[in-house]
Amino acid sequence: MNSFELEIDEKSQVGSEFMARVVNEIRRAVASEKASRKLTQQAIADKIGTSRAVINRQIQGLENLSARRIGEILWAIGWEPYFEARKIPAGDNSFVATKEIKPVITAKSLTESKSDEVAEVKIRNAPDWVKINAAAMTTQ
Amino acid sequence: MATFNKLLDDKILIRVTRPLPRGQFHDRRFYAYPDCLQWMRVEVPKMVTGRIASDFTPYEQLMERLRQWMAGEPMAYGPWFHDMDPLTDAVWEFKTADLRIFGWMYQPRAFIAVRGGYADDYKEPTKTKNYADDRREVVKARDALPLDGEKFVKGEFHELV
Numbered sequence: 001m002n003s004f005e006l007e008i009d010e011k012s013q014v015g016s017e018f019m020a021r022v023v024n025e026i027r028r029a030v031a032s033e034k035a036s037r038k039l040t041q042q043a044i045a046d047k048i049g050t051s052r053a054v055i056n057r058q059i060q061g062l063e064n065l066s067a068r069r070i071g072e073i074l075w076a077i078g079w080e081p082y083f084e085a086r087k088i089p090a091g092d093n094s095f096v097a098t099k100e101i102k103p104v105i106t107a108k109s110l111t112e113s114k115s116d117e118v119a120e121v122k123i124r125n126a127p128d129w130v131k132i133n134a135a136a137m138t139t140q
Numbered sequence: 141m142a143t144f145n146k147l148l149d150d151k152i153l154i155r156v157t158r159p160l161p162r163g164q165f166h167d168r169r170f171y172a173y174p175d176c177l178q179w180m181r182v183e184v185p186k187m188v189t190g191r192i193a194s195d196f197t198p199y200e201q202l203m204e205r206l207r208q209w210m211a212g213e214p215m216a217y218g219p220w221f222h223d224m225d226p227l228t229d230a231v232w233e234f235k236t237a238d239l240r241i242f243g244w245m246y247q248p249r250a251f252i253a254v255r256g257g258y259a260d261d262y263k264e265p266t267k268t269k270n271y272a273d274d275r276r277e278v279v280k281a282r283d284a285l286p287l288d289g290e291k292f293v294k295g296e297f298h299e300l301v
Contacts, residue, residue, distance in 0.1 A: 002148045003155035004177055008203040016196050016204040017161065027216070057192060060219040062237040064193040 023061035026073055030059055033077045047076040141288045144246070152285070153252065156180070158206050167212030168301075171246065172253040173281065179256050180241075187238065190260040194237040198258070201236035209234070209251070217297045224275050230294050231278045233271075235259075242274040244282055244292045248300045254278045 033039040041059065045052045048069075057063035058073065067083075074081050147153045154177050156170045172180065180202060187198040194201060208215065215221045224231045224242075234241040234251065240262065243253040255277055261269045282291055293300060 002151050002153075003157055004181075006156060006158045006181060006203065006206065008158065008200070012196075012200045012203065013161070016200045017207065019195060020204055020208065056219075057237075060216060062192055062194060062219060064195050 019065065020061060022070065023059070023065065026065075026070065027059055027061075029074060029079045030077060033079075039077060044073060044076045048072050141286050143288055147285070147287060156206070156253075158203055158210065160207060160211055164207070164211040166210050168209050168249040168251070170206060170209060170251050170253065172243075173255070176241070176243075176253045176255050180253075184239065184256075187258060190238045190258065191263070192237045192259070196237075198236065198238040202239055205234065205236050212249075215301050217301075221297075221301060223297070224271065229275060229279055230292050231275045240271075240274070242278050244278060245295075245300050246291070247293055248295070252282075254281045 030039070030041075030044070041055045042052045045055045048055070054063065055073070058065050058069060070081050142150070142152075144153075148155060148171075151174060153171045154174060156172050156177060157166065160166065184202055185197075185199040189197060196204065205220065207213075208220075219235060221232065221234050224233050231242060231244055232251065234243065234253065236259075238259045239256060240259055241253050241256040243251055243255075246252050255274060257269055257274065260266055262271060285291060
């Protein structure tokens with residue numbers, strides 16, 4: 001059987017996969033708010049002061065998403081990002097030098113709730129060093 | 141007429157893969173016509189991001205979307221992958237910020253790519269292509285493919301993707 005394997009360098013792979021995880025987390029948070037209180041992309045755009053088209057492209061991971069805009073989108077829906085970097089344990093990754101620092105991004109509720117609202121995102125087959133969490137905003 | 145495997149052996153179609161990160165495994169399949177594969181591996185790496193200011197080059201976008209597809213991750217209907225009007229043609233569009241790839245679903249979770257394009261070429265004021273032409277070319281290629289049995293499947297997004 002004939003097949004062809006496209007190649008990608010490690011730097012590109014790490015960068016694009018990390019951004020994909022960030023986008024997935026934002027999409028999950030927005031979908032959660034849309035389901036619970038019918039939040040629209042227009043409402044997010046109005047709150048941030050941009051157009052719905054830009055928000056749509058950013059939530060879909062098509063347009064450049066700065067760290068600032070990540071914070072703004074999550075703020076607009078009542079969530080917030082949480083970021084930390086940690087070192088990968090030696091031998092615990094497949095494509096990055098272990099001396100590099102690995103980012104970890106989470107989004108959590110704006111409240112200090114310790115309730116069961118906090119749920120780890122189940123990213124299928126995610127590498128061990130990646131942990132993305134999100135907690136829904138409690139309404140109490 | 142030929143079996144699907146015979147078409148692969150004869151290089152009329154080529155299965156496209158990419159390395160997946162540790163812990164991810166191949167799930168959905170992606171096939172391409174040789175010309176389309178050539179475009180992906182030679183032309184796309186030369187491209188720069190277009191009017192949608194993506195963080196990533198078109199080739200990086202392609203590789204990430206392929207990773208999501210091949211690893212079986214959820215695909216966003218519309219902005220990432222969707223069937224084109226008229227739906228009766230059963231032609232699908234695989235999308236990134238800067239790329240458009242047109243083809244059809246041979247089986248559930250098996251996409252055959254016929255041709256691709258640069259997204260800005262489909263938009264004013266630099267429009268040089270239109271989606272209808274690509275859709276027709278996909279149908280034409282599919283009709284001409286000497287494949288035994290059903291050449292494509294129809295169905296809802298969640299059934300096929």
